[in-house]
Amino acid sequence: MSVTVQPARSLKAIQGMLNDGSLTCKELVQTYLSNIEEQKELNVFVEVYEQEALERAENLDQKAVADRGRLFGAVFSLKDVISYKGHALTAGSKILQGYEALYSATAVERLLAEAAIIIGRVNCDEFAMGSDNRTSYYGATHNGVDKTRVPGGSSGGSAVAVQMNLCLMSLGSDTGGSVRQPASFCGVVGFKPSYGRISRHGLIAYGSSFDQIGVIGNELEDVELVYQVMQGPDEFDGTLVSQVEESKKVASTGVRFAFIEEALDHPGLQSEIKDAFYGAKELLGEADHQVLPVSFNLFDYVIPAYYVLTSAEASSNLSRYDGIRYGFRSQNVSSLNEMYTHTRTEGFGAEVKRRILLGSFVLSVGYYDAYFAKAQKVRRLIKDQFEEWFTSYDAILIPTAPTTAWSLGDQISPVEMYLADIYSVLANLVGLPAVSVPLGTDSDGLPFGIQLLSARFEESALLKMAEEVKSVLQS
Ligand code: GLN
Numbered sequence: 001m002s003v004t005v006q007p008a009r010s011l012k013a014i015q016g017m018l019n020d021g022s023l024t025c026k027e028l029v030q031t032y033l034s035n036i037e038e039q040k041e042l043n044v045f046v047e048v049y050e051q052e053a054l055e056r057a058e059n060l061d062q063k064a065v066a067d068r069g070r071l072f073g074a075v076f077s078l079k080d081v082i083s084y085k086g087h088a089l090t091a092g093s094k095i096l097q098g099y100e101a102l103y104s105a106t107a108v109e110r111l112l113a114e115a116a117i118i119i120g121r122v123n124c125d126e127f128a129m130g131s132d133n134r135t136s137y138y139g140a141t142h143n144g145v146d147k148t149r150v151p152g153g154s155s156g157g158s159a160v161a162v163q164m165n166l167c168l169m170s171l172g173s174d175t176g177g178s179v180r181q182p183a184s185f186c187g188v189v190g191f192k193p194s195y196g197r198i199s200r201h202g203l204i205a206y207g208s209s210f211d212q213i214g215v216i217g218n219e220l221e222d223v224e225l226v227y228q229v230m231q232g233p234d235e236f237d238g239t240l241v242s243q244v245e246e247s248k249k250v251a252s253t254g255v256r257f258a259f260i261e262e263a264l265d266h267p268g269l270q271s272e273i274k275d276a277f278y279g280a281k282e283l284l285g286e287a288d289h290q291v292l293p294v295s296f297n298l299f300d301y302v303i304p305a306y307y308v309l310t311s312a313e314a315s316s317n318l319s320r321y322d323g324i325r326y327g328f329r330s331q332n333v334s335s336l337n338e339m340y341t342h343t344r345t346e347g348f349g350a351e352v353k354r355r356i357l358l359g360s361f362v363l364s365v366g367y368y369d370a371y372f373a374k375a376q377k378v379r380r381l382i383k384d385q386f387e388e389w390f391t392s393y394d395a396i397l398i399p400t401a402p403t404t405a406w407s408l409g410d411q412i413s414p415v416e417m418y419l420a421d422i423y424s425v426l427a428n429l430v431g432l433p434a435v436s437v438p439l440g441t442d443s444d445g446l447p448f449g450i451q452l453l454s455a456r457f458e459e460s461a462l463l464k465m466a467e468e469v470k471s472v473l474q475s
Pocket of ligand 1: 179310
């Protein structure tokens with residue numbers, strides 16, 4: 001297979017070519033397959049659905065223009081935590097070895113109903129726990145900008161798949177930044193909707209009150225379309241809101257942005273990111289938007305609250321992997337109890353075990369009030385603070401991550417890794433929609449993003465504001 005023309009990076013451009021007959025879905029898939037083959041050493045795909053994607057493309061090519069779905073020509077990869085019926089699913093873990101999804105996630109069903117093509121399953125941190133893809137049972141994915149660097153995580157495979165044009169878009173999951181932070185590290189767009197917007201049916205659970213499916217793509221317009229296709233009530237997820245009207249306000253002129261002073265004064269923030277952030281603030285001001293500082297006295301409690309609560313939820317969610325029902329089972333046993341213990345000892349990696357232990361600890365009788373209940377109260381206070389801000393501001397601007405991608409060989413302690421999530425976990429603690437758009441590159445040429453957060457269920461306004469920020473930055 002030889003690649004002549006690289007697929008366009010926007011759905012509009014691809015659909016234009018498909019509609020005027022200068023491209024077929026089959027040719028499109030062939031080119032992505034050849035890109036995947038060429039970039040194999042980046043370790044992006046856990047599995048490629050080569051034959052199946054080609055067959056689906058051929059079938060779609062037969063459709064008359066009028067019968068084409070909204071996602072006609074959109075080729076997706078799925079993070080290895082999202083169910084696709086009849087396909088293996090392992091959450092980047094040994095413990096799910098041999099497991100095959102019995103049904104498709106609602107989000108996936110909705111993509112397929114609009115003619116999307118799914119080209120494969122991509123690498124991620126084990127059970128989506130991590131910030132650099134290094135906890136995956138399949139080994140780390142490499143960042144395409146610099147192969148010695150991490151791609152971010154946990155949806156690292158999704159971000160590199162889009163970055164290197166191995167597919168047009170990718171579905172990831174975002175519990176504390178897993179869609180936005182790798183998007184920042186890879187120079188692409190990452191969007192996480194409000195909690196309660198997209199069905200979690202078919203998404204492997206990590207922290208159920210935080211998890212949302214999100215989208216990684218090149219263009220905000222594409223990401224919005226995919227979001228529109230996936231969102232909305234689903235009988236399989238009781239936490240979804242029945243359709244909430246979004247405000248009709250088109251927030252692209254005179255936007256009131258706030259930035260959190262403590263976030264910009266954070267000692268861990270890389271100076272080039274800080275400078276670029278203030279540069280963006282100036283440009284937005286010149287374009288007649290407001291960018292005003294707000295103060296946040298709970299900033300130091302954000303990471304502890306997030307890690308106490310998500311570990312607690314994870315310890316409960318992961319209790320189902322016991323060797324009886326799913327995937328891997330240790331053979332090296334002589335009793336039922338030994339079977340549980342050996343299966344979980346051999347099946348889970350170190351980071352997942354750490355979270356299970358931490359979560360079980362904070363939920364234990366003697367410590368529940370001191371840790372879990374306290375963290376829930378902090379979560380509530382953070383939520384109240386954001387709600388107050390959104391009475392005066394349209395969006396919060398904040399860096400997506402404090403640094404650019406670190407080296408694959410760097411030794412980083414778990415606590416250092418957790419602290420690096422400082423800007424991204426806020427949206428999940430409060431249940432807000434958030435998007436990361438590329439802001440610049442550092443002196444090593446490594447990309448970084450800027451993040452916008454809006455009030456809950458204001459996704460369309462948020463994406464419009466992001467479009468405005470992008471155009472101001474480019475002008
Ligand atoms: N890095 C964060 C964590 O490890 C976020 C992960 C995620 O969003 N899935 O919990």
